[in-house]
Amino acid sequence: MAVFTAYTNDQIINFLKEKAPHADIHIDDKIAAEHTANGKAEDSIEGKILAYVAAGDKEDIRGVLQTAQKFHLPIIPQTADTSTVIGADGIDGGIILSLIKLNHIKEINKDDSIAVIEPGVINQDLDKAARKQGMFYAPDPASKPISSLGGNISTNAGGLSGVRYGATKDSVLGLKVMLTNGKEIKLGTRTYKQAYGYDLTQLMIGSEGTLGIVTEITVKLFPIPLGKTITGIAFFDDMAKLADGVKAIRNSGLYPSMLEALDGKTVKALDRYEETNYAQSDKSSLLIFSIDSASELKLKTVKTILKEKNAWQVDITDDPDRAQELIKLRQDMLPAVFSNSKYHIMEDMAVPLSKLAEMVEYIDQVSDDLKVDIYTAGHAGDGNLHPTLLWNGQVEPPKNIIEAVRRLFKKTLALDGTISGEHAVGMSKNQWTNEELGTDVDLLQHQIKNLFDPMGILNPKRKIN
Template identity: 80%
Template sequence: MAVFSAYNHDQLIEFLKENAPHAEIHVDDDVSAQHSANGKAQDTISGQILAYVAVGDVDDIRGVLKTAQKFHIAVVPQTADTSTVVGADGIDGAIILSVAKLNHIKEINKDDSLAVVEPGVINQDLDKAARKQGMFYAPDPASKPISAIGGNVSTNAGGLSGVRYGATKDSVLGLKVMLTNGQELKLGGRTFKQAFGYDLTQLFVGSEGTLGIITEVTVKLFPIPVGQTITGIAFFDDMAKLAEGVKAIRNSGLYPSMLEALDGKTVKALDQYEKTDYAQSDQSSLLIFSMDSGSDLKLKTVQKILADYGAWHVNITDDPQEAAKLIQLRRDMLPAVFSNSKYHIMEDMAVPLSKLAEMVAYIDQVGKDLDVDIYTAGHAGDGNLHPTLLWNDQSNPPEKVIEAVRRLFRKTLAFGGTISGEHAVGMSKNQWTNEELGDAVDVLQHQIKNLFDPMGILNPKRKIN
């Protein structure tokens, strides 16, 4: 069948260049390939993107959206390109709109306890800048050194500090967002309390680039706590006993800032990766914990809880360098686990705290029943688990791995949990919207999408299908 297109490829690119004059535009080259498949040039997407566009300013964003609207082209927003759920990979014929070059910290205001940043600012860079003024930025994804604030906001990223400070949404005060028609909205503001109008700020947090392009973020900062931070590790016979110990620490009034769990297989992988000797058995599990400011009473309280719940090989320190080494164990968890196989899927579900021990036991049983290699770690303090499923024989997940994920998802939902605690939905889970949210809410989600993006050009098939 003949298709008579109105414009050829060169005309599209020429219009794009005219309307985004300060952007760096890459067409069919190594740069465009590198950013098409989650930063992995060796992987490929289905088809080929039209262009990778690293915008230089807000007007460039407006120009990209104008081009997309005129020619009905999909737009995939990117910041640091670290999505784990196929949320920022290229789409055939689409424009990748990168805001990575919009990476300026516009303001750090100690008196107002806030910072104003462009979306490309790296999480860790903001935190370091804030600490120079006696403040800190609380959200701490394990990807803190490489992930950007814009992506963190778009996915509502969680992380290591979630047990005390919540997810990214709990630190977002305001946003500037550009809609597909080129209009830039100012949402929220600079106050910690806001009750006027519908909360559109939080609607855009976690929207995964499907409603608009984030151009500026105002975030909450906290003063650095007085006193020495207490950091420690403790081992338990298994993850179920660790989960019970975590529940006791949470309910103790200690207000920990970190409660991270690693199962025995993950600890063994870390030992191989780090050349350490922590693992005692395949079942013994590791808890890494921290409290922002220590005292003798806090120290004695956490020691008693750990003893009451059967912890052993307990090591607690207030030395910053020693603490950094212990926390690095958690940050190195993923590369350590990934080194044990050629292919992997890292999942992300969260259950009510009372169901954590049961969920951990269920994950272990699914691995045994289906003969799937599963390593489990996660943010135990807020019920967020990351079972990682490994295999070697083919690039696509074998059927037993897919079935294992289905079982984990359905058990999570049966427990009243969510199958996306902090990694977002992307394309990996967009077929589960009605199962988690229900049919009526599924329809409402699409109506909201249509209101903000009537032509369906922003990150299509991500978040909702």
């Protein structure tokens, strides 16, 4: 059947160039291929993007929005290309709008304990700049050295420090956001408290680029804690006993800044990767923890808890170099696990702390029942688990992998948990909106989307389907 298009691609690109005069606009196959399937969420997309646009300023962002509205084109916001849930991959005929060039730290204000940055600033770069002034930026996803604040905002990224400082949303005070009509709105304030109007700042955080384009971010900074930080590792017979130990530490008043868990299979993978000899059995699980502003009382308390919960091979230090060696075990977890197979899916569920032991036992059960290779680690202090499922052979996950993920999702929801703790939804999980949120809230989500983006041009089919 004949399709009679109103405009040629050349006409659209010429309009785009006119409206976004300071942007780098790429329509060649090489650049498109580099940015179309980002984060290795998938190897390719069906079709081809129209253009990859690296905006140079807000005028360029406005021009891309005007182009998309006029020609009814999807816009896919990107910054550092690190999505793991097909959240920023190209869409056939769409425009990838990259904000990676908007990467200026506009202000670090120690007196107000805030920073104002552009969305392309890398998380670690902001933290380093803040530390030069005796402050730090708390959210620290595993992708800290490579992920941008814009992406962290988009996904509400978590991290190792989440047990003490929360996720990205807990450190964001205000945003500037450009709507699809090209108007830039200011949300939130520079103050730590604000109760006026609906909290649209928090609505934007985690919206995955489906409601507007974030152009400026105001975040909290914290003073670097006084005193020494103690960091330690402790082994437990299995993940269920480790979860019991985590619960005791959480409820002790110690306020740990990190509580990370690695199951026995992951520890063995680390041993192979690091040429160490930590694993005592297939089940022996590792807890890595840190406590800021340590005192003799805190040290004594954590040792007592670990002893009461039957931890063994306990190693606690206040030496920064040794601490970094212990933390490196967590940082090297992913490359160690990934080295065991060609393909993988790393999942991201969170359950109430009281259900953590039950969830890790269920993961082992699914692994055995479906003969799936699963390595489980995660942020035990806030109930966030990352079971990683491995396979070889074909690129597409085999049936037992798909069924395993489905079972893990259903169990998580049955335990009053969430199937997206910190990695966002993207297209990987957008079929589960009704399952997690329920029919009424599912409808409300779509109504909110339609209010902000009536033409449906912002990152379509991501977040909610």
